[in-house]
Amino acid sequence: TTAEAHVKTQVETHCPYCALQCGMTLGPAAEVAPRQFPTNAGGLCQKGWTSPALLASPARLTTPLIRSGGELRPASWDDALDLIADRLTTLQREHGKDSVAIFGGGGLTNEKSYLLGKFARVALGTSQIDYNGRFCMSSAAAAGMKAFGLDRGLPFPLTDLAGADVIVLVGANPAETMPPFVQHLRGAAAKGGLVVVDPRRTPTAEQANLHLAPAPGTDLALALGILHATVADGLLDQAYVDGRTTGFGPAWRVAAAYWPERVERITGVSAADQRRVAAMLARADNAYVLTARGAEQHATGVDTVSAWINLALAHGLPGRAGSGYGCLTGQGNGQGGREHGQKADQLPGYRKIADPAAREHVAGVWGVPAESLPGPGRSAYELLDALGTEDGPRALLVFGSNVVVSAPRSAHVADRLSELDFLVTADLVLSETSALADVVLPVTQWAEEDGTMTNLEGRVLLRRKAINPPEGVRTDLDVLAALAVRLGQPPERFPADAETVFTELRAASAGGPADYSGVSYERLRAGEALYWPVPGTEHPGTPRLFLDSFAHPDGRARFVPVEHTGPAERPDTEFPLVATTGRVLQHYQSGAQTRLVPELADAVPEACVEVHPDTAERAGLTDGDLAVVTSRRGEVTARVRCVTSMRPEVVFLPFHFPGEQRANLLTNPALDPTSRMPEFKVCAVRLGPQSGK
Ligand code: SF4
Numbered sequence: 001t002t003a004e005a006h007v008k009t010q011v012e013t014h015c016p017y018c019a020l021q022c023g024m025t026l027g028p029a030a031e032v033a034p035r036q037f038p039t040n041a042g043g044l045c046q047k048g049w050t051s052p053a054l055l056a057s058p059a060r061l062t063t064p065l066i067r068s069g070g071e072l073r074p075a076s077w078d079d080a081l082d083l084i085a086d087r088l089t090t091l092q093r094e095h096g097k098d099s100v101a102i103f104g105g106g107g108l109t110n111e112k113s114y115l116l117g118k119f120a121r122v123a124l125g126t127s128q129i130d131y132n133g134r135f136c137m138s139s140a141a142a143a144g145m146k147a148f149g150l151d152r153g154l155p156f157p158l159t160d161l162a163g164a165d166v167i168v169l170v171g172a173n174p175a176e177t178m179p180p181f182v183q184h185l186r187g188a189a190a191k192g193g194l195v196v197v198d199p200r201r202t203p204t205a206e207q208a209n210l211h212l213a214p215a216p217g218t219d220l221a222l223a224l225g226i227l228h229a230t231v232a233d234g235l236l237d238q239a240y241v242d243g244r245t246t247g248f249g250p251a252w253r254v255a256a257a258y259w260p261e262r263v264e265r266i267t268g269v270s271a272a273d274q275r276r277v278a279a280m281l282a283r284a285d286n287a288y289v290l291t292a293r294g295a296e297q298h299a300t301g302v303d304t305v306s307a308w309i310n311l312a313l314a315h316g317l318p319g320r321a322g323s324g325y326g327c328l329t330g331q332g333n334g335q336g337g338r339e340h341g342q343k344a345d346q347l348p349g350y351r352k353i354a355d356p357a358a359r360e361h362v363a364g365v366w367g368v369p370a371e372s373l374p375g376p377g378r379s380a381y382e383l384l385d386a387l388g389t390e391d392g393p394r395a396l397l398v399f400g401s402n403v404v405v406s407a408p409r410s411a412h413v414a415d416r417l418s419e420l421d422f423l424v425t426a427d428l429v430l431s432e433t434s435a436l437a438d439v440v441l442p443v444t445q446w447a448e449e450d451g452t453m454t455n456l457e458g459r460v461l462l463r464r465k466a467i468n469p470p471e472g473v474r475t476d477l478d479v480l481a482a483l484a485v486r487l488g489q490p491p492e493r494f495p496a497d498a499e500t501v502f503t504e505l506r507a508a509s510a511g512g513p514a515d516y517s518g519v520s521y522e523r524l525r526a527g528e529a530l531y532w533p534v535p536g537t538e539h540p541g542t543p544r545l546f547l548d549s550f551a552h553p554d555g556r557a558r559f560v561p562v563e564h565t566g567p568a569e570r571p572d573t574e575f576p577l578v579a580t581t582g583r584v585l586q587h588y589q590s591g592a593q594t595r596l597v598p599e600l601a602d603a604v605p606e607a608c609v610e611v612h613p614d615t616a617e618r619a620g621l622t623d624g625d626l627a628v629v630t631s632r633r634g635e636v637t638a639r640v641r642c643v644t645s646m647r648p649e650v651v652f653l654p655f656h657f658p659g660e661q662r663a664n665l666l667t668n669p670a671l672d673p674t675s676r677m678p679e680f681k682v683c684a685v686r687l688g689p690q691s692g693k
Pocket of ligand 1: 044179181
C-alpha cells in the first residue's frame, strides 16, 4: 500500500512542519505544490517541498509493538490497548492517580491537544500533563500575559509587516527556520530598517541592514541599553506611555542604570548601535519588535522578552495599527497547542486550571464535577526529571514528542525514562524515545487525517485529510477514545472524529481568552480567515488585537521592571566557551521527521559545531575534523565547521541529531522561575579533538 495509491485528488492543505503553516496542495501522485496563502505567498521551503516523503517513508510503523524479552515485537491493537489500560489501572490503584503522566507536543492538532488534556484530567484523573511547547515559547507566552493580559504570538496578520519601516528581529533565524517568512521583512530591509539581534551571523542576519551580535545570554541587557538611549535621547513616546500603559517609572528606574556604554561592556554591542536602533524606532511611522527562541530559551527568558516588550511600549508600538510587538511561534501548532489544555496549568480556551470559574465551565462541558478535576501539575522538564522517582510518575504516555533528543540534559532524561515502570509512545516511526518504550502505537500524520492548526498569527486553519493512512495505523484521537473506554469512560465522552472533537472544543473554549466558539469546519472549509477570539458564528474573528485596549482590566499595557542577571552557567577555566543551540534549514526540531526524508538527510546528514577558526586552532582542530564538545552534563561528537563571523568564545550546535550528536546532551536545565523554560541557549563547554576523549 503506497501513499500514492490513496491520494484522492488535489487537496488544499498546509505543511506538516513549522508555525508558518504554508499553504500547499497535495496532488494525485502525492506531489506537493505551493499555493497562495498569506503567510507563504506561494513559497515553500525545502522541508515543505519534500514533505510527501514522510507519508511514504519505509520507516513507518504499521503495527503496535509490545516489549517482550527485552525486544519490541509486533502485536495486535487489542492486545496493546488492553495491556496499556491494565498497567495504568494497576499503577493508579497502587500508587495514586498522579503515578501516570502524559507528555504532549506543539505539533499536535488543536483537537488532539484538547482531547489529550481531557483524557489526562477525566479518563486518568492525573494532574501530570505537560508538553514540549514548554521548551519552545512558554517564556514569550508568560511575558505577553504580563504585558498585555493576553498572549497571541502575533497579535496582527503577518502581512502587516509589509508596511513596516523598521523591524527589530530578536533571536530569530527565519531564513533557515521558515524561509518564506523572509519576504515579509523585505519592505523594511529595502528602507534600511531591518535590525537583527543574534549572537551568530545567521543567513537572516546577513540580510539585515544592521546586525547586533550580543554575547549569548546578554540580550536582556541590550534591550535595557536601547531603552536607556530612547529615554536619554528624548525619543520616548510620552503620550502613548501616559495614555496606554502603566508601570513605566519602575521599569525606567532599572533601565536608568544601563546606559549604552555600560551595556556595550556587557553585550559587546556598541553604544552607537544601541542609540541608532533607538533612533530608528523613534523615527519610523510603522515599526515592529519581534522575538523568538533566542530571547526566550533562557533561565531569564520571561524577563528577556519583557525587556523587549518594554522597548516596544516605550516607542508606542503595541496596539497601534501598522506597528506592534509579536513573538514568532516555532512548532506547527505552537499557538493552538498551548491553548487547549495539554499544558500543566491550563484548561481549554487558554483558561487557568486554578481558576474556579474556569474549572466550573470546562467541567460542565465535560459532564464531570468540577471538584473531580485535578489541579496544576509539573512543568515539562520537572515532569521528566521526576519520572521513576519516589514521588514521581511511574508511567508515561508520549504523544507527538521525541524528548530523548529535544529535552535538555537529555542523557539524564533518557535515564529517567528507563526508571519508569511503563512507557508508551504514539509515533510515526521508531523515534529515539519510542525505541525505549514498552508499547509503541503507530499513528497517522498530517495529510492522513483531518484537524485544525492555529498558525503563528492566531489564525485557525483546517488541515484536510488527503490520503488514507497505511493499513494498521490509527489516529491519536482514535487511540485516546479506545483507551478511555478501556479505562471505564462512556464512549460518547471521547469521540474519535476530529470535527466532533472540535465542536466540543468550541464549547469548552467559549468565553475564555482564546475563544473558538464561532470557528467551525464549515467556515474554515469556505476559506474564511478566522483569527481568535471568534466569540460567535457571526463574529468575523479578530485579526488585530489591542487596537482599542489591552486585555488587562484597566485596558492598559504593563511595563515590567527587569534586571540583567545573565546566564545560569558562565564559562570558567574548566569550561571556557559558551555553547548555543539552534536549527538548520533542512531539519525540523528533533529531526524525527526530517531525518526520514532522503533529500534532507543527504543534504545535512550529521551535526556540526560552528566555531571561529582561531578558537578551533587553539583546540587543535581544523575545518572538517570531528570534535568533542563537553559540558558539565555530557559530551557531543560533531564535525567542525569554521565560521569567521562567530564570536571567538561561542560555539553553535544544531539540535536535530540523535545519539552522540545530540546537542541537548550538553544543555543546562536551569529553569525560568515563571515559564519553567530551560536554558537551551547558553551553557559552558570545552572543545577538543575526538582523540582527546
Ligand atoms: Fe513553510 Fe515552515 Fe513548511 Fe517550510 S517548514 S514549507 S516554512 S510551513
